[in-house]
Amino acid sequence: GENVEQHPSTLSVQEGDSAVIKCTYSDSASNYFPWYKQELGKGPQLIIDIRSNVGEKKDQRIAVTLNKTAKHFSLHITETQPEDSAVYFCAATVNTGGFKTIFGAGTRLFVKA
Amino acid sequence: DTAVSQTPKYLVTQMGNDKSIKCEQNLGHDTMYWYKQDSKKFLKIMFSYNNKELIINETVPNRFSPKSPDKAHLNLHINSLELGDSAVYFCASGPAATNEKLFFGSGTQLSVL
Numbered sequence: 001g002e003n004v005e006q007h008p009s010t011l012s013v014q015e016g017d018s019a020v021i022k023c024t025y026s027d028s029a030s031n032y033f034p035w036y037k038q039e040l041g042k043g044p045q046l047i048i049d050i051r052s053n054v055g056e057k058k059d060q061r062i063a064v065t066l067n068k069t070a071k072h073f074s075l076h077i078t079e080t081q082p083e084d085s086a087v088y089f090c091a092a093t094v095n096t097g098g099f100k101t102i103f104g105a106g107t108r109l110f111v112k113a
Numbered sequence: 114d115t116a117v118s119q120t121p122k123y124l125v126t127q128m129g130n131d132k133s134i135k136c137e138q139n140l141g142h143d144t145m146y147w148y149k150q151d152s153k154k155f156l157k158i159m160f161s162y163n164n165k166e167l168i169i170n171e172t173v174p175n176r177f178s179p180k181s182p183d184k185a186h187l188n189l190h191i192n193s194l195e196l197g198d199s200a201v202y203f204c205a206s207g208p209a210a211t212n213e214k215l216f217f218g219s220g221t222q223l224s225v226l
Binding site: 032034036038041042043044045046049087089093095098099100101102103105106 | 117154210218
């Protein structure tokens with residue numbers, strides 16, 4: 001079945017710096033790759049997503065890149081702010097007789113003011 | 114107006130008891146889910162329902178029984194609670210059975226003593 005690995009598990013950056021989180025997936029049939037942000041005491045919230053027919057997508061300070069050949073995808077946050085501090089999850093969706101979203105283990109991002 | 118609301122937010126109970134968690138979404142989505150998040154923040158799909166029909170049952174013990182009386186509600190009943198059931202349970206909904214663009218509730222923290 002699909003397996004999603006996410007690195008690093010913890011990331012600490014200075015306010016204004018960039019943050020990069022990387023994920024790999026195992027099932028080449030996966031075709032949808034969302035990123036979720038989870039703040040303390042809340043549920044995950046979708047921040048950006050990308051489909052397998054697209055290599056890059058950007059939304060203001062957030063961008064996601066996908067390399068289908070290498071089965072890698074990454075989240076890039078530029079000009080980080082303290083409110084970006086949260087746990088970020090990558091995920092991959094695969095159809096196994098019913099669509100299933102497999103999440104990475106999460107990256108705890110700390111943005112220091 | 115909360116998009117996906119689940120109750121209760123906290124549930125503390127003794128081993129062996131039976132408990133229920135309720136979930137409602139007002140987004141008009143056809144698909145609803147239950148996810149389990151363990152103490153290490155790992156998110157795992159438990160069930161997905163599309164228009165009241167079970168689509169995914171991710172080898173969850175049959176002590177867990179979801180019920181969807183209509184497509185806006187998906188409740189989770191747990192019999193004979195065990196210590197290992199302690200976790201945060203998230204309800205989510207999405208516009209289609211493709212698992213895309215999920216909206217999560219704020220979670221129910223279950224503690225089994």
